[in-house]
Amino acid sequence: MTGRLLRVAVQLLDRQIVDRDDLMAGKVDDVELTVDEDGAALVAALISGPGVLAGRLGHRRYGRWRERMESTLEPPGERMTRIPMVDVRRVDSAIHLSIGRDRLASMGTEHWVRDHVICHLPAAGRKGTS
Structure with a gap:
């Protein structure tokens, strides 16, 4: 990803990361x-993660609530991920990475829910159940 002209607000912000x-x-x-x-x-x-989103929401009631929730669920160092452009393979309708999603803070809340909620459900982990 060198030498390409990008419009940050149009081609990068709020785009899906793959x-x-x-x-x-x-x-x-x-x-x-x-x-x-x-x-x-x-x-x-590129910066991604729940800590960044909470900050972008401003100081309105929802933004403050989201910031408190995220800080409860995620340790401070895991609330956002800096993705160097060297890890970006391609930019089209989505941002395609050369790394796995397990390295991104955006997956932290999903991991917390899996580890603290889903795994305690009676049918969790059993094949063939819905």
Whole structure:
């Protein structure tokens, strides 16, 4: 992913992230930009995760509630993931990565629900049950 002109708000923000196994892995919540010596802005990384989304919601009641919920479920270092552009394989209608979704913070809440709720259900883990 070098030398391509991207419109950040249109082509990156809120786009679906797809991991190396073509599994959905969250959305792009923010971008990290750097400025080169010529003054051109370059996308250094994509930022994803529940901690970023909560911050983007502002200080309205839902934003504050979401921030409290996410901070309860996720340790601070696991609430967002910085995805360097070197890990981006392709940008089209989705953002395709060369890494697995298990490395992304966007999966943290799903893992928490699996480990603390789903695994305690009577039919959890049994094949052939709905």
